[in-house]
Amino acid sequence: MSDKLSVRHVTTDVLDVAYHEAGPLDGTPVLLLHGFPYDIHSYVDVAPDLAASGHRVIVPYLRGHGPTRFLSPDTPRSGQQAALGADVVALMDALGIERAVLAGYDWGGRAACVAAALHPERVAGIVSVNSYLIQDISAAEQPLRPDLEAGFWYFFYFLTERGRAGLSTDARGIAEVIWRRNSPKWAFGAAELDRAAEAFTNPDHVDVVIHSYRHRLGRAEGDPAHAQAEAALSALPAISVPAVTLDGTADGNFPATDGSPTAARFTGPRVHHQVADAGHNLPREAPAAFADAVREVIVM
Structure with missing residues (x-):
């Protein structure tokens, strides 16, 4: 297992964000965004690879994860997509970054898509695993395919107080x-899981995660501060910036596609790749392919 990443801190409007940074300050800024239930070590191999290519690499802990903290006890512990996207732009502001490439999967891929759709002037390009990840929350009652719902068991578990208790205790x-369902070919060990689990001891982890899944299934109200953005996202806005989208052929929840199911949502240059034998935590399982996708979008 690779070494633990060092972190710095910066203050945004609502968060004290803990982040790893690598590469030259004058390099092309690249933000690498992790998902749930993972942490910044999904990029433990991608970050130094991109830094060695001359890029300024920023890998933040998302709200509710690791050493990232809310500044005020009065800020809603929201995990909704609009909040995640707003956090990305606020982090860029705090670091003095005008435009950046955003790359992510799961929650991080959704944050990248949200920021790219709502603030395209701030985004030089995106890399998104599983393509277009913005959700129409108003459509939460529409049924999913039964074969996919089995993999999303925790969405429904977290709707219950038993699910909150389970997340709190284990x-x-x-x-x-x-992890085992999402990435059936990833031979991770106990030490890898232990390292990521440190990020789950954040005092707001349970509230943020529970709100995220309850909100996306229409069982929790959103933070009023993000109501306008959430309304815009419900229209499933186009992503006009250059994009590279990836699917792992061994993703336990999202079958690999040729990219066509969401093609209409990308109106700028776009390339789609399938990554052989990679699961849902694609940057950790296939770091070279992910880093190459970032380099590819930079020159598009």
């Missing part, structure tokens, strides 16, 4: 079940 155990 976040690591829940993560292990999700």
Whole structure:
């Protein structure tokens, strides 16, 4: 297992964000955004690869994860997509970054898509695993395919107080079940899981995660501060910036596609790749392919 990433801190409007940074300050800024239930070590191999290519690499802990903290006890512990996207732009502001490439998967891929759709002037390009990840929350009642719902068991588990209690008492155990289903070919060990589980001890982790899944299924109100953005996202806005989208052929929840199911949502240059034998945590499982996708979008 690779070494633990060092972190710095910066203050945004609502968060004290913990982030790893690598590469030259004058390099092309690249933000690498992790998902749930994972942490910044999804990029433990991608970050130094991109830094060695001359890029300024920023890898933040998302709200509710790791050493990232809310500044005020009065800020809603929201995990909704609009909040995640707003955090990306606020982090760029705090670091003095005008435009950046955004790359992510799962929650991080959704944050990248949100920021790219709502603030295209701030985004030089995106890399998104599983393509277009913005959700129409108003369509939460529409049924999913039964074969996919089995993999999303935790969405529904977290709707219950039993699910909240389970996440509170055994976040690591829940993560292990999700990891094994999401990435059936990834031979991670206990030490890898232990390292990620440190991020789940954040005091707001449970509230942010529970709100995220309840909100996306229409069982929790959003933070009023993000109401306008959430309304805009419900229209499933186009992503006009250059994009590279990836699917892992061994993703346990999202079958690999040729990219066509969401093609209409990308109105700028776009390339789609399938990554052989990679699961849902694609940057950790296939770091070279992910880093290459970032380099590819930079020159598009």
